[in-house]
Amino acid sequence: MFKSLLITLATASAIELTPDNWESQTADKVVFLKMYAPWCGHCKAMKPDWDSLMEEYESSENILIADVDCIGDGKPLCDNAGVKGFPTIKWGDPANLSPYEGGRDMASLKEFASSLKPPCNVNSFENCDANEIAIINTLQSSTLLELTASIDEYE
Numbered sequence: 001m002f003k004s005l006l007i008t009l010a011t012a013s014a015i016e017l018t019p020d021n022w023e024s025q026t027a028d029k030v031v032f033l034k035m036y037a038p039w040c041g042h043c044k045a046m047k048p049d050w051d052s053l054m055e056e057y058e059s060s061e062n063i064l065i066a067d068v069d070c071i072g073d074g075k076p077l078c079d080n081a082g083v084k085g086f087p088t089i090k091w092g093d094p095a096n097l098s099p100y101e102g103g104r105d106m107a108s109l110k111e112f113a114s115s116l117k118p119p120c121n122v123n124s125f126e127n128c129d130a131n132e133i134a135i136i137n138t139l140q141s142s143t144l145l146e147l148t149a150s151i152d153e154y155e
Contacts, residue, residue, distance in 0.1 A: 014054050015066040018073040026094035029064045030116045033090045033097070035078050037071045040086040042104075049106040053113055062118035062127075093119050 017025055017033070034050050036043035050067070057065045070078035070086065081090055081097055089100035091112075102108045120128035122136050139147070 014051060015058075015064065016074065017066050017068045017077060019076050020073075022077060022094070025066065026064060028119070028121070029060075029062055029094070030092060030119050031090075031094050031097070032063070032065045032100070032113055032116060033068055034066075035068045035070050035074070035081065035083045035086070035088040035090060037086040038069065039071075043087045046087060046104050049104075049109060052106065053109050056110075057113065063113070063116050065113060091116065 015021075015025060032053075034043070034046070050065075054065045054067075057063050068074035068077050070083055070088075078088070081088070087104075089104075090097035091100050092098045100112065102112050118127040120126075120132045120136075122128075125133055125136070128136070142150070
């Protein structure tokens with residue numbers, strides 16, 4: 001019983017994302033997500049390191065490190081992210097996640113997390129670098145016809 005109480009206390013601050021809390025938890029943040037299946041051996045093996053990383057960043061206003069249970073309530077999120085195997089680690093803007101290709105050990109995860117920066121806010125330019133601001137200004141000054149032509153060219 002004491003062991004289960006310690007496990008419960010250790011994971012009490014962990015955030016598990018579901019469609020119900022996705023928007024509120026990820027708003028204005030860059031995310032680093034472990035998308036897992038509870039039965040997965042690799043997921044279980046990396047759980048202590050991932051939980052420690054989540055705890056380290058739990059008070060961050062700009063970075064969210066969280067879990068998504070692809071078999072449970074988080075399944076729609078995993079489906080939308082194209083998860084095919086476990087664990088899948090994704091990062092970035094919540095609306096445009098990128099695959100994480102680094103190591104799964106604590107040192108690699110911690111190093112990568114330390115390189116994350118908050119997303120650029122297109123309305124206030126907060127957290128935007130000069131290149132991002134230039135792109136936003138170009139897009140905002142473009143006509144609908146110019147934007148449509150750019151999209152057509154891209155496709």
